[in-house]
Structures are given as C-alpha cells and as structure tokens.
Amino acid sequence: MKPPEYPPKPVPGDRVAVLSPSSGLPGLLPLPYELALERLRTEFGLEPVEYPSTRKTNSTPQQRADDLHAAFADPDIKAVLASIGGDDQITVLPFLDRELIRAHPKPFFGSSDNTNLLLFLRNLGIVGYHGGCLMTEFGRPHSLHPLTAESLRAALFTHGPYELRPAERYRDTDRDWADPATFEAEPDSEPAGGWLWHRPERTVEGRAWGGNLEILSWLLMADREIERDVSAYEGGVLFLETSEELPRAEEVHRILRNMGERGLLARFPALLMGRAKAWSFDRPNDLQARRLYADEQREAVLRALATYAPHTMAVFDVDLGHTDPQLVIPYGGLVRVDGPARRITVTY
Known part of the structure; x- marks a missing residue:
C-alpha cells in the first residue's frame, strides 16, 4: 500500500x-x-x-x-x-x-x-x-483551549511540520451540557506534569495509525479495515487513547495482548499513548482515584509492550483523544518521535 x-x-x-x-x-x-x-x-x-x-x-x-x-x-x-x-x-x-x-x-x-x-x-x-x-x-466551555486552537488551525489550514507541545494544565472533569452556566466559566484544570518517556534512545519517523483503543478492538473483532498482513504497518507510529467509558487496566492489557498475538504491536517502533480519561458522570473519580487509574493503565500498556514489543519507544500522557487540550494527529500522516530530544513533530 x-x-x-x-x-x-x-x-x-x-x-x-x-x-x-x-x-x-x-x-x-x-x-x-x-x-x-x-x-x-x-x-x-x-x-x-x-x-x-x-x-x-x-x-x-x-x-x-x-x-x-x-x-x-x-x-x-x-x-x-x-x-x-x-x-x-x-x-x-x-x-x-x-x-x-x-x-x-x-x-x-x-x-x-x-x-x-x-x-x-x-x-x-x-x-x-x-x-x-x-x-x-x-x-468547549468559555473558549477554545489555546493549544487546541493552535493545533486545529495548523491542521485545518497549513501543510508541513508542526511540533506538539505538552500541556501545562489539563481538564478531566466535565459539566452538564444542558446547563447554559456550563459555558460561561473556564473549566477546572489541574497541573499536567509533562510527557513520560519509555525507552527514548532513538528517533522514529513513520505514518500514524491507531486511534481509540476500544474502537480498534471492535474493528479487530469484526475483521474490518485492518490489514491481515500486519507487515503493512511496519515502521509506523502507533497512537492510542481510551474513552470516557474508562476501560479497566486489565481490559486495556487484554486488548493490547490480542494485538500483540496478532503481531501488530511489534510492527510499531514508537507508541504515543494519550492522557487517560479518568473521570465520567457515571464514575466521578476524585483526584487520587484519577491518578491511580492513569497509573494502572500505564502499567498495563508497559506490561503488554514488555511481552510483545520490548524495543518500542513509548510516550505517555500525550494530549490526544479524550483530552482537554487536544492535539490533532494526522491519521496516516507523518509523525516523528525524537527520543533523545524529547520532541514529537507531526506533518499536517
């Protein structure tokens, strides 16, 4: 292809x-x-x-x-x-x-x-x-987040490289969209803590593939739109994120394990893992519970990588997916993950 x-x-x-x-x-x-x-x-x-x-x-x-x-x-x-x-x-x-x-x-x-x-x-x-x-x-309530707005403008209107930047603060909790007061105030946020790097010894440049982990698991089950010959993904940059349904860490590991058994994980020398959504209206976790959820998800991902893709570089808490701010990832477009410099550059 x-x-x-x-x-x-x-x-x-x-x-x-x-x-x-x-x-x-x-x-x-x-x-x-x-x-x-x-x-x-x-x-x-x-x-x-x-x-x-x-x-x-x-x-x-x-x-x-x-x-x-x-x-x-x-x-x-x-x-x-x-x-x-x-x-x-x-x-x-x-x-x-x-x-x-x-x-x-x-x-x-x-x-x-x-x-x-x-x-x-x-x-x-x-x-x-x-x-x-x-x-x-x-x-978004009150106004677009500046990082989101900048990324959207670049992806909508420009061609060429765009360097992603880690957010200083992020929002995980939501308010009622039916209430007009929700849109009058800036949403609550908390310190982001930067990206977390795993095996950042090299630089990888490849085409982005992935998306929401739960949706990918459904596509795999339906045998739809995913190449049976996984060599088609060799050298790509995998990016994944989870939704407000808050899948358990064990479920995240099982999905990644199955992708590993299919031979998918080992094809990607780099993984961008979106910041875990850890709050929902059904599960309004407090700060301690949200941090525990994110830690457990990260450990589940690392466990799967250790088994099926031990040489893959990974970056955690990237602001992609169900996050605020949200950075746009060009699906199928070029992504460069520079481990030694701790930089991520996409091509819009």
Missing part, C-alpha cells in the same frame, strides 16, 4: 460539512454544538453546512452514509467535520462508496468513534485528522 496523500486544505471563507456519522447528539444537546458553529464562522472564517442527519437522533447507517457521500462529492465543500463520536459508526462502513470518496479526497476531522472513518480513509489513501470534533473541541 502506498503512503496516504494529504488532501487539499480549506481557506477562510470556504464551506465545510458538519456531519454526525456516529451520534446525532446535536439534536439533544444544542448548546455546545451551536457554540461550535459560531466559532467556526467567527474564529476560523469557515461556513458550516449541515446535512439531514446532523441533528437527527436514531438516523440509520444508510442515512449517515448518504450525508458523507453528499459532502465528499460536493466540490464547494472543502473539509468534513464530525459533530461528535458515538458507538456505532462501524455499522456505517458497509454503506460507504469507496470509489466516490477516493475520487473526492477532503480533510476529515473527528476522534473517538470516528476512528472508524479515519481508518477507512487511510485505507483509501487519504490522510485524515484525529481530533477536532465540533461539540467537544470547538464547543
């Missing part, structure tokens, strides 16, 4: 598609969504275009696929942005027209359940962008 190609970028004034390939949550919780649309217009200079299922709950996989086809085929649409994630985007994949989308490559932004589409695009030869969901990033 040849390396994926970067599609043309939008410029201020362009129209961009706003879709819900997973959950139609904008129809249930409009406040962060409407805020995101306003920021797209006023802070990024882009004109959002909605589609029939964007605000529709319980839309069918075919309806969501139809929206994707319409957005990619429209020459006036210069990028496609997901409103949010969900849990059933895997059911949309069989309805997608590969030839239509391959013939009209465009930047796609999304994370979480959008790992499905990002992997689908990579397999078509199109670089996508892991990050930038409307409701979680563009619709």
Whole structure:
C-alpha cells in the first residue's frame, strides 16, 4: 500500500460539512454544538453546512452514509467535520462508496468513534485528522483551549511540520451540557506534569495509525479495515487513547495482548499513548482515584509492550483523544518521535 496523500486544505471563507456519522447528539444537546458553529464562522472564517442527519437522533447507517457521500462529492465543500463520536459508526462502513470518496479526497476531522472513518480513509489513501470534533473541541466551555486552537488551525489550514507541545494544565472533569452556566466559566484544570518517556534512545519517523483503543478492538473483532498482513504497518507510529467509558487496566492489557498475538504491536517502533480519561458522570473519580487509574493503565500498556514489543519507544500522557487540550494527529500522516530530544513533530 502506498503512503496516504494529504488532501487539499480549506481557506477562510470556504464551506465545510458538519456531519454526525456516529451520534446525532446535536439534536439533544444544542448548546455546545451551536457554540461550535459560531466559532467556526467567527474564529476560523469557515461556513458550516449541515446535512439531514446532523441533528437527527436514531438516523440509520444508510442515512449517515448518504450525508458523507453528499459532502465528499460536493466540490464547494472543502473539509468534513464530525459533530461528535458515538458507538456505532462501524455499522456505517458497509454503506460507504469507496470509489466516490477516493475520487473526492477532503480533510476529515473527528476522534473517538470516528476512528472508524479515519481508518477507512487511510485505507483509501487519504490522510485524515484525529481530533477536532465540533461539540467537544470547538464547543468547549468559555473558549477554545489555546493549544487546541493552535493545533486545529495548523491542521485545518497549513501543510508541513508542526511540533506538539505538552500541556501545562489539563481538564478531566466535565459539566452538564444542558446547563447554559456550563459555558460561561473556564473549566477546572489541574497541573499536567509533562510527557513520560519509555525507552527514548532513538528517533522514529513513520505514518500514524491507531486511534481509540476500544474502537480498534471492535474493528479487530469484526475483521474490518485492518490489514491481515500486519507487515503493512511496519515502521509506523502507533497512537492510542481510551474513552470516557474508562476501560479497566486489565481490559486495556487484554486488548493490547490480542494485538500483540496478532503481531501488530511489534510492527510499531514508537507508541504515543494519550492522557487517560479518568473521570465520567457515571464514575466521578476524585483526584487520587484519577491518578491511580492513569497509573494502572500505564502499567498495563508497559506490561503488554514488555511481552510483545520490548524495543518500542513509548510516550505517555500525550494530549490526544479524550483530552482537554487536544492535539490533532494526522491519521496516516507523518509523525516523528525524537527520543533523545524529547520532541514529537507531526506533518499536517
């Protein structure tokens, strides 16, 4: 498989598609969504275009696929942005027209359940962008986080290298999106502590592959969009993160163990592990419990690496995935992990 190609970028004034390939949550919780649309217009200079299922709950996989086809085929649409994630985007994949989308490559932004589409695009030869969901990033309470905004602007509008920087502070707790007061104040945050490096003796440059760990496990179970010949991933940079469902450390280890048994882990000489989401409305952990959760997840990852990829370099607590701030990772794009210099550079 040849390396994926970067599609043309939008410029201020362009129209961009706003879709819900997973959950139609904008129809249930409009406040962060409407805020995101306003920021797209006023802070990024882009004109959002909605589609029939964007605000529709319980839309069918075919309806969501139809929206994707319409957005990619429209020459006036210069990028496609997901409103949010969900849990059933895997059911949309069989309805997608590969030839239509391959013939009209465009930047796609999304994370979480959008790992499905990002992997689908990579397999078509199109670089996508892991990050930038409307409701979680563009619709962040009070204002966009400066690191998120900078990364989004670079990924949306520019080509070339971009150095990721560790956050000084991060947010793990959330507030009620149905309450207008949520969006009036800057969210609570806590010291981030920097990235943690494992085996940083060398420099690795390769194409990014991965995404949300739970979604990847479903794709593996369904035998969908993942190469059976794992040599196709040789020399790549693996990036992983977990969701607000807070999978137990043992479950994280089991998923990675199964990836190791398939021969996947050993193909990647570098791993970027997103900062663990350790709080949810169902499990409102206090600070001590959140730190314990993150420590246990890190130990689970290291245990799997020790068994299946003992020479892989790893960087933990990178601000990717279910994090605030959130850094955009070019899915299928180049990533350089410089262990001796403790630097990570992506190519947007």
